Amino acid sequence: MAEFTLRRCVSGDEPMLSLVGGASFLEAFADVLDGPDILAHFHKNHSVQAYSKYLAPAENRIYVAEVAPGAAPVGYIVCTAPDFPIETTAEDYELRRIYLLHRFQGCGIGKALMDQAIASGRELGYKRLLLGVYGKNYGAIRFYEKAGFTQIGERFFTVGATTHHDAVMARSL
Structure with missing residues (x-):
């Protein structure tokens, strides 16, 4: 297992989050998506400004x-208010992103990130954790099911x- 630490992000971490987010997205979907689509997605969802918006709300x-x-970043989670086309309540929280570079998967870091997402939701008083996952990302779906999520x-x-x-998945907190 790789020696690692988890740290809550603060203002100033946006460039690092952008780098890891873009790298892990490219790594996961380079053989699924067209290059121009990956670039458009990166510029919209993994810009420094996008991460500034995620860091702003207190919840x-x-x-x-x-x-x-050297504390090199290899993965992260983003938990926020839910944004899904399904009915949600004030008791729901979303694991918007859980990204981990491929070479660090399977060594306990992903589980630690998931455990932190669950702990964060509980700490804030939420009752259910939601997430969305690409329907053909079978490895991620198995990981989420192992963590107690169901579809x-x-x-779209x-x-x-x-x-x-x-797929939209949920688990009780």
Whole structure:
């Protein structure tokens, strides 16, 4: 297992989040999405400005996983108010992103990030944690099921000019 720490992100971490977000998105979907779609998605969703908006609300929680030596960032979570085309309540919280570079998967960092998302939701008094996942990302779906999530709905997610099917999953907190 890689030696790592989790740290809550603060203002100034936006460039690091942008780098890790873009790298992990490219790594996960380079063989699924067209290059122009990946670039459009990056500029819209992984810009420094996008992460500034995530860091602003007090109820949002962003944690980064850093590996030794040197505390290099390899993954992160973003938890925020839910944004889904399904009925949600004030007791719902969304794990908007859980990204981890591929070479660090399977060594406990992903589980630690998930545990932190669950703890953050509980700490804030939420009762249910939601997430969306690309419907053909079977490895991620298995990881979420192992963490207690079940599918409760679906949505369509546009990346660049292409629309994809996502599963909406939830677990009790």
